[in-house]
Amino acid sequence: MAETYIFGHKNPDTDSITSSLVMANLEHELGNEDAVSCRLGNLNKETQYVLDYFNIDAPKLIDSIEDGSDVILVDHNSPSESVENLENLNILKVVDHHKISLETSYPLFYRAEPVGCSETILYKLYNENNVEISKEIASLMLSAIISDTLLLKSPTTTDDDIKAVEELAKIADVDYESYGLDMLKAGTDLSDFSIDEILSLDAKQVDLKNVKSIINQVNTASIPDVLEMKDELEAGINKIIEDENLDIFILLITDIINSNSQVIVLGKDADLVEKAYGVELKDNTALLKGVVSRKKQVIPILTENA
């Protein structure tokens, strides 16, 4: 039989990697023996920590898929975040928690819910199909939900995410708070990265009405540690603003312990951040208390004020 390739988005995070592994397991359990877990990019440090911790192999790295192949998309549905030739592939299923950006010419299995993490939906699918969740699968699911919700503290967290974490922690037999904190911290280690890499790790190009923007987010356990690189970061940001002809570049340095974000803001429309949050930028920076979610607490607020 031909293979069914299962993968998350490009530039994969812990949710995309683990969802691909977990969905492949679920497909096997449901009788699709040809399901293969794949990934469209390198592991980040947080995900590497998860796989090392539980001694689990990474999905297969792929960069292209033959036209006409069967695929299952997890943790994304936008063609821009997927394989190049998505429109020539046969999408069997989608399991995702993002807005809908996909058009198809055929009906398919599509399961999306507005929850914090794709794994929360996969957790439900196991239960709905009466498939037992192994310790290994629970560990992967748990890690992704902790990652996407910043240990259930992000405003994207729903009751379903909390319930899933509590149940999965029992099956995985881990103290999810201490494990989760170590995992998140592992993901904040920037020591191997150049300034340019830091500024592109999780950069999102967004149009805030007519304001051409990049909003970049870096997680940390210590804001002052990141601010030690402030001059170099600003030089890098100014270069990107010039190259990309941006109106504003926002670097969110998110303190995952205390749930705040320090921002570095450059560009001719930098005052948009001051207006939106009622703060004053000093030396291009300010603390946004309680702000951790770009999706819920940054993009909509800036769009409203743009």
Added chain:
Amino acid sequence: MAETYIFGHKNPDTDSITSSLVMANLEHELGNEDAVSCRLGNLNKETQYVLDYFNIDAPKLIDSIEDGSDVILVDHNSPSESVENLENLNILKVVDHHKISLETSYPLFYRAEPVGCSETILYKLYNENNVEISKEIASLMLSAIISDTLLLKSPTTTDDDIKAVEELAKIADVDYESYGLDMLKAGTDLSDFSIDEILSLDAKQVDLKNVKSIINQVNTASIPDVLEMKDELEAGINKIIEDENLDIFILLITDIINSNSQVIVLGKDADLVEKAYGVELKDNTALLKGVVSRKKQVIPILTENA
């Protein structure tokens, strides 16, 4: 609290009407007391038969919804088949079995499966949420699945549809084969309709590559009865071809008892049907044996040969 409006597609069929009623019931059971079952058009004769048979009120007829309102879409997702101002509404959920034609700017609950009927998915949702299915709700679900799958004989029928029908017939306490046949026959009564109405009842505008087409389907228990109107139907079709500048108009007269379709084909590209099915049109008509599904057995075959 503000209402949540639940509705199926324009020009509603039995699946759209009953899914709106059933989804509203499920929402009530799940605690959303503000869910209101609605419809975007008049009942067809088949659906009227169903509601009369089980003595159930029709959903509320609406033609517009205030911007910003909460809505749930059933049995459709395409904006072209929905309310005019869909992009200004807040879509909470979608339950559907069609291809995906919707883009959103926010995550939502989206549940689609490639099954024969939306009610088959709703049947699963009741079970997944441990909500008991009443006799009335089972009757509505059962009717829609019989309607969409032509008593489980259409090639769109899946194992899930069959299983749902068998379980629902027990709860509804009806002999689904004899009830279903009576229901389908009620839907084939054309006596009240003008030729123009017959030609627009279930007409789908489709581009078969570069061939501009309308494919219209009429169900019947007796093909000869419909062919008695052949001259008037052809005159009506020729007028539509001229008005709409069509390359081909296909009228499928589908025998729901024997699972065949007689076609009347007019327009300069009429030979496309001959080529696609290896038949010869005599006086613009031919019998397509075993063809009952426009979606599965007509549009793809014609597109391939266009």
